[in-house]
Amino acid sequence: xxxxxxxxxxxxxxxxxxxxxxxxxxxxxxxxxxxxxxxxxxxxxxxxxxxxxxxxxxxxxxxxxxxxxxxxxxxxxxxxxxxxxxxxxxxxxxxxxxxxxxxxxxxxxxxxxxxxxxxxxxxxxxxxxxxxxxxxxxxxxxxxxxxxxxxxxxxxxxxxxxxxxxxxxxxxxxxxxxxxxxxxxxxxxxxxxxxxxxxxxxxxxxxxxxxxxxxxxxxxxxxxxxxxxxxxxxxxxxxxxxxxxxxxxxxxxxxxxxxxxxxxxxxxxxxxxxxxxxxxx
Numbered sequence: 365x366x367x368x369x370x371x372x373x374x375x376x377x378x379x380x381x382x383x384x385x386x387x388x389x390x391x392x393x394x395x396x397x398x399x400x401x402x403x404x405x406x407x408x409x410x411x412x413x414x415x416x417x418x419x420x421x422x423x424x425x426x427x428x429x430x431x432x433x434x435x436x437x438x439x440x441x442x443x444x445x446x447x448x449x450x451x452x453x454x455x456x457x458x459x460x461x462x463x464x465x466x467x468x469x470x471x472x473x474x475x476x477x478x479x480x481x482x483x484x485x486x487x488x489x490x491x492x493x494x495x496x497x498x499x500x501x502x503x504x505x506x507x508x509x510x511x512x513x514x515x516x517x518x519x520x521x522x523x524x525x526x527x528x529x530x531x532x533x534x535x536x537x538x539x540x541x542x543x544x545x546x547x548x549x550x551x552x553x554x555x556x557x558x559x560x561x562x563x564x565x566x567x568x569x570x571x572x573x574x575x576x577x578x579x580x581x582x583x584x585x586x587x588x589x590x591x592x593x594x595x596x597x598x599x600x601x602x603x604x605x606x607x608x609x610x611x612x613x614x615x616x617x618x619x620x621x622x623x624x625x626x627x628x629x630x631x632x633x634x635x636x637x638x639x640x641x642x643x644x645x
Contacts, residue, residue, distance in 0.1 A: 365434040368412050369395075369404040375586050376425030377401035378568060383421035385542060387413040396492075398610070398637065400427050401584075406434065449491050450476065452503040455527055457481055457491075460555070477530050480555050481523050482548065494607040497633045497640035498524055498582050501605045504631065504642070505578070508532045513576035515539065515601075517567060517591065518583045518608075522549030522560070528580070529558040537574060539565040572597045580605040585613045592620040600625040600645065607640035614639040 372380040381403060384392060388405045395402040405412060419426055448458035448465070456465045456476040465476045502524070508514075511534035516525040519538035526549075529536045538549050538560055549562045567573055567583075568590055575596035581588060581604065588606055604627050609617060611634060618641055621627040627643035634640075 365406055366409055366412060367404050367406050367432045367434050368415075368418070369402050369430045369432070370418055370422055371397065371400045371402045371427040371429075372422050372425040373427060374399055374401055374584065376423075377584055378587050380422045380425040382541065383423070384418065385544075387417055387421055447491065449496065451496055451499040454503055455479060455499055455530075457499075457523060457527075477527070479523065479526055479530065481521050481526075481552055482555070493635040493638040494582050494609075494640065495520075495523060497635055497638060498580055498605055498607045499527055500633055501607075501631070501640055501642050502528060502531060502580065505603060508534075508578070511535075512578065513537070514578040514580070515574045515576040517573055517579060517581040518587070519549050519562065520545050520582070522552045522562065524580050524582065525549065525560050525562070526553055526556050526558055528578075529553075529560050530556070533578065534559075536560040537576065538562045539567070539574060541566045541568075567591060575599060575601055577602045578605075579603070582607045584608050585610075585617060588617050589620055592617070592624050595624065600627065602645050603630075604643040605640065606643065607638070609639045609641070610637055611639045614641055617641065618643065 384403055393404040448456060448462045450456050454477060457479045460480050460482055464478050509532060511532055514528045514533040514536050516538040519525050519540045522538055525536050525538035540546055543564060546562050546564050553560045567587060572595045573591050575598050579601040606617060614632060618629045621643050626645050629641055630644045631642040632639060
């Protein structure tokens with residue numbers, strides 16, 4: 365088994381990914397390395413895309429291409445990497461091979477909400493700091509009773525949209541530009557027994573972003589800046605949760621949404637080098 369990895373400049377990662385997915389339509393592994401984003405595909409030597417094609421697809425964003433041999437125990441080690449995570453004493457996100465949680469959350473009368481996410485096809489299992497920070501921000505919002513609509517921009521595996529539906533938001537719309545992510549989010553929603561609409565959408569070229577009273581967007585800074593500039597369909601959200609940001613990127617993004625849409629910072633959460641913002645009108 366060979367792992368072929370392409371590192372690209374962070375600011376151009378979304379554009380490079382769209383081109384790379386033309387060569388690897390089954391999806392790629394994404395690893396955030398700060399100033400760069402690494403995309404990797406696995407396979408036998410003859411099954412992998414040609415290096416010249418990958419370099420051309422990455423274009424000016426290309427930083428480095430590496431090839432490494434992966435041991436025969438890769439499948440079991442990959443499963444070991446994806447472990448369950450409990451967020452805010454209320455949400456338990458786990459891969460399908462992990463056991464359901466036993467017992468309750470921090471309060472004896474409140475059971476953990478168990479969410480099963482297959483990490484095989486798309487980003488977002490709850491373990492990454494940016495996803496976990498978004499889940500924490502959702503838990504901190506007022507209980508949506510009666511249910512109010514929510515949009516998840518860049519849904520990946522669907523974990524944020526599924527968690528929102530389990531917490532009481534509805535209807536929930538999930539958007540992603542990767543077809544593999546759309547399929548994964550639909551499958552994960554079915555496994556978790558929730559009704560969410562999942563559809564393909566290109567935030568960079570598709571005009572204003574879909575809106576709802578609550579919007580979550582776990583995206584890289586360039587795409588968040590684009591959303592701030594291009595705006596929302598209809599009224600902007602009353603509450604916007606954004607993540608996918610390095611700590612140093614939080615202030616400029618907060619300023620962009622405040623200036624364009626009157627969304628002011630209500631809360632900031634940080635973990636490691638990452639930050640998430642709750643913005644509100």
